[in-house]
Amino acid sequence: MTDRPFLEISQLTARLKGSGTPLLRSVDLAVPAGSVHGLVGESGAGKSMIGKAILGILPRSVEVATGAIRLDGTDLQSLPPAERRTRVGALTALIPQDPLTALNPSRRIGPQITDRLVDILGWDRARAVDRARQLLAEVQLPDPDRILRSYPHELSGGQRQRILIAAAFAAEPRLIIADEPTTALDVTVQKQILRLIREMQERHGTAMLFVTHDLGVVSKVCQSLSVLYAGKIVESARVEDFFRAPAHTYSRALLAASPRYTDPHGSLMPVPDEVMQAVRAEVAAFDEGRAAHV
Amino acid sequence: MAEVTTDARGLVKRRLGLRLWLSGGWLLVLTLAAVFAPLLSPHDPLSQDLLGGRIPPMFFPGADPTYPLGTDSLGRDVLARLLYGGRIALIVALVAGLATCVIGSALGLIAGYFRGWPDMVISRLIDIWMAFPPVLFAILLIAVIGPGLTSIILAIVVIDWTRFARVVRAEAMAQGAMDYVASAQVAGRTRAGTMLAEILPNVLPTVVALLTLEMGIAVIVEAILSFVNLSISTDDPTWGGMISEGRTSVYQAWWVLVFPLVCLFLTVLSFSQLGEGLKDRFDPVLR
Numbered sequence: 001m002t003d004r005p006f007l008e009i010s011q012l013t014a015r016l017k018g019s020g021t022p023l024l025r026s027v028d029l030a031v032p033a034g035s036v037h038g039l040v041g042e043s044g045a046g047k048s049m050i051g052k053a054i055l056g057i058l059p060r061s062v063e064v065a066t067g068a069i070r071l072d073g074t075d076l077q078s079l080p081p082a083e084r085r086t087r088v089g090a091l092t093a094l095i096p097q098d099p100l101t102a103l104n105p106s107r108r109i110g111p112q113i114t115d116r117l118v119d120i121l122g123w124d125r126a127r128a129v130d131r132a133r134q135l136l137a138e139v140q141l142p143d144p145d146r147i148l149r150s151y152p153h154e155l156s157g158g159q160r161q162r163i164l165i166a167a168a169f170a171a172e173p174r175l176i177i178a179d180e181p182t183t184a185l186d187v188t189v190q191k192q193i194l195r196l197i198r199e200m201q202e203r204h205g206t207a208m209l210f211v212t213h214d215l216g217v218v219s220k221v222c223q224s225l226s227v228l229y230a231g232k233i234v235e236s237a238r239v240e241d242f243f244r245a246p247a248h249t250y251s252r253a254l255l256a257a258s259p260r261y262t263d264p265h266g267s268l269m270p271v272p273d274e275v276m277q278a279v280r281a282e283v284a285a286f287d288e289g290r291a292a293h294v
Numbered sequence: 295m296a297e298v299t300t301d302a303r304g305l306v307k308r309r310l311g312l313r314l315w316l317s318g319g320w321l322l323v324l325t326l327a328a329v330f331a332p333l334l335s336p337h338d339p340l341s342q343d344l345l346g347g348r349i350p351p352m353f354f355p356g357a358d359p360t361y362p363l364g365t366d367s368l369g370r371d372v373l374a375r376l377l378y379g380g381r382i383a384l385i386v387a388l389v390a391g392l393a394t395c396v397i398g399s400a401l402g403l404i405a406g407y408f409r410g411w412p413d414m415v416i417s418r419l420i421d422i423w424m425a426f427p428p429v430l431f432a433i434l435l436i437a438v439i440g441p442g443l444t445s446i447i448l449a450i451v452v453i454d455w456t457r458f459a460r461v462v463r464a465e466a467m468a469q470g471a472m473d474y475v476a477s478a479q480v481a482g483r484t485r486a487g488t489m490l491a492e493i494l495p496n497v498l499p500t501v502v503a504l505l506t507l508e509m510g511i512a513v514i515v516e517a518i519l520s521f522v523n524l525s526i527s528t529d530d531p532t533w534g535g536m537i538s539e540g541r542t543s544v545y546q547a548w549w550v551l552v553f554p555l556v557c558l559f560l561t562v563l564s565f566s567q568l569g570e571g572l573k574d575r576f577d578p579v580l581r
Contacts, residue, residue, distance in 0.1 A: 057476045060409060082484075089482025102473035106495040112474075116481035167477075 004073070005030035006207045007054070007175055012067030014046075014053060014231075023049055023062060025232040025286060031224075033174065036201060036208040038218035038239070040254070041228030047211045048097075049231070051177040054209070056081075056088055072174065089120045093168035095178040095197070099160035099185070103152040110148035113167045121171055135166040138203075139196060158189040162196065169200055175207045182217065194220060215258045219243055227251045230283045250279040314571035317564035324561060328381040335374035336360055339531045343369030348547040366536075366550045367543050375531035376553055382532050383561065385443070386516040390450035391509035397451060398458025399501050405459065406466025407489045416463070420456045428453040429518060436524045443526050446519055450512050457511075458504055465497045503573035510565030517558055533558050 009029040015022045024046050031037040039047045052058045054069055054076070069076045071091055076084055093116075096102040103112055113135070114128035123131070129148070136144035139162040152160060161181065168176050181197060182190040198221050201208050210222055218225050219239060226236040227248065235248040246252045253271040327334060343365070350357050351364040351372070358365075363372040405416035432449040439445045469475065470493060478488045513533075520526070520534030533554040540551030 052476075055476075055480045057479050085479075085482055085484070089480065092480065094477055094480045096473040096477060098473055102477055104474045104478075104492050104496065106498070107492075115478075115483075120482045164477075 004032075006033040006072055007031040007209065008068075008070040009050070009054070010068050010070075012050070012053060012069065013065045014049060014058070014062055015065055017061050017063050022287065023231050024053070025230070025283065026290075027067070027228075027231070027233055029226060029233070029236070031175070031207050031209055033207050034205045035224065036210055036222045038222035038225035039209060039211045039228060040213060040215060040218055040225060042213065045228040046231035047213070047228055048179050050228075051094070051179050051209060051211055054088070054175075055092060055094060055177060056084055086120060089116065090171070091173055092175045092177060093171065093173040095164055095168045095176060095181045097180040097183055099157050099164055102164055103160055105152050107151075108148070109150050109152065109155075109163055113148075113163070113170055116167075116171050131170060132166070135170050136163070138169075138200070139163070139166045141166075157185055158193065161185060161189075161193050165193070165197060165200060169204055169206070172204065173206060175209065176201070177209045177211070179211045180213070183212075197221065215255060227254065229279050232283050232286060234279060234282070248279075249275050311571060311574075313567045314575075317567040317571065320560050320564045321568065324380055324557075325384060327377050328384045331374075331377040331381055335371065335377045336362075337371035337374045339370060339374040339378045340529060341370065345369065348543070348550075350547070351549045351553075363553055364547070364549045366539060367547065370531075372536075372550060372553055375536055376533070376557060379531045379533045379536060379554065380557065380561075382443070382526065382530065383513050383516060383558075386446055386450070387509040387512045387561075387565070390447040390454075390512040390516075391505055393447065393451045394454045394508055394512075395458055395501060395505045398455035399462045399497075401455070402459035402462030403466050403489060403494065403497065406463035407470050407493055408485070409467075409470075413463075416459065420459055423456045426453075429515070432515060432519060433522065433524055436519060441524055441526060446516055446526065449519070450515050453515075454508060454511065457508065458501070461500060461504055462497055465500050466493055469493050469496045499573055503569040506565050506569030506572065510562040510569075513558065513561055513565070 007030065009027055012024055012027040012029075013022065014024040027046075027050060029037070029039075029050070039050060041047050049058070049062070053064055054071075056076070058064070064077065067077070071087065074087070076088065079087060103109070110129065110132060113132040114123075114125065117123045117128040117131060118125060132148060133144045136147055141147055141159060141162050147155070147159070147163065155163070161184075165181075178197065182193050185193060194217060197208075200206075201221075210218070212218060222239050224236070224238050225242060226233045227250065228234070229250055235242070235246065235251045237247065242251065243255070246255055250271070253275040257269055257271055337360070346358070346361075346365055347367050347369040349361050349365045349369075352359070352362050354364075361371055361373070363376065365371055366375070401416050405413040431453050435449045435452060436445050439448065466489075475488060475492055478492050479485070483491065516532065517534035517537065520532035521538045523535070523538070526532065536554040537551060537558070540547070540549075540554065544551050
């Protein structure tokens, strides 16, 4: 691990345009080069929002109010849009959540993988196709040539997710944002895909921001993690430390709420009301402190 | 209905259905007839013969073999007039249909993909537009700019672009929310590039289906306008004009009314059936 993190987010605040409802509350985050950082939290906590803010694909109704997103030392927020786009395009990639909608249904697989290589990195078509073939082999898809010629509807969900992984790694990005990459798959395929992502990440040495709501997945894939509640990071820790002794009460409750193989029924307990109230109060206090500050 | 079968790979394949054949066939015949009208028609569509008026069509007592579909009250050949009328109908269908399609789809695509203020402007425009009754609007337009082929085409484009704009806007919105659009943007595509390379191919099947529908509508609108004598000059044969003339003498010469009616009916039906058939066949979601 290097000293300076590859991705560094500081004091990132985002809110809804118009109403000004806060969505991200002063998020601080650091992902060292080559390491995997998990981002966990319940639905609506803003996990995906952070990924989208980095990639510059936030919904139009959301605006980044303050904060910096530094990729390899450069603050993305200060770049003009066109430059930001090429920079993000060259350094990062996205493994999306739903493989069924993440490939354009009316285009063949081949160009969907090679587009980025040709457009952003300026490769010639033949070299890009070679690279795509090699990557499809790497994600263990048989008969790459047939797949390059296929349309998405001719392939299964698991195959498509493998293609998306191959496409994400194709341009050798330094950072990959995996937005719940296994949620839309069935359990047996999930496990294979997870192992594949892990292998590919290790082989290519890519840093990864792994968005998920599944702590079990985090323990298998990540080195560090942040727990998010209502757009505020309540705890950031190394994975070993976190699973041994989570510092925040909300994290503890979250961990207690995850199912375990050893005790599949007993461990399924909801986050207690007191904890929810406590963490909500914390967020409210944060908002008030901020208001007093301004 | 198109027949659905499954091939070896388990993919659903649709055979070219009967309706695609029939509608395509009729339109092909019509196109050929329109293109070769001068060769096919035995008489000039405009030459009158007041002594040879209301000759009945073939196989009816008093028929003249050189007038297979008979003559109208002014002694003009119904077949020749049908062929030349088909020409005008097809030109209007093609030009007006395509122009409407391009303008409406472009606006719909922009509104549905970019959202924000372009959507506000275009959507309000559509709302305002649709508050006018279309045919009345067309009649008003022609009354102002004067009759003629260009005016008719212009009128159809002006009254009907909203049909494309509305449908394409909704479709582009749905496609724009898909993950592949986000992926394309992360991969460095510009917004305009994403719209043309990613969204457009996916709304195209809908656009094609609508286009054929629109061509049918263009034929109807042209017929309506010529029926009320607001089409191109009254000399030129049009189906609408023939229907209007035939109506006055339906008790003496039914054929003057019936033949253009049948042509109009078959043409409009064929266009709409062709659209349905093509959509079944080329929609990537159904495919």
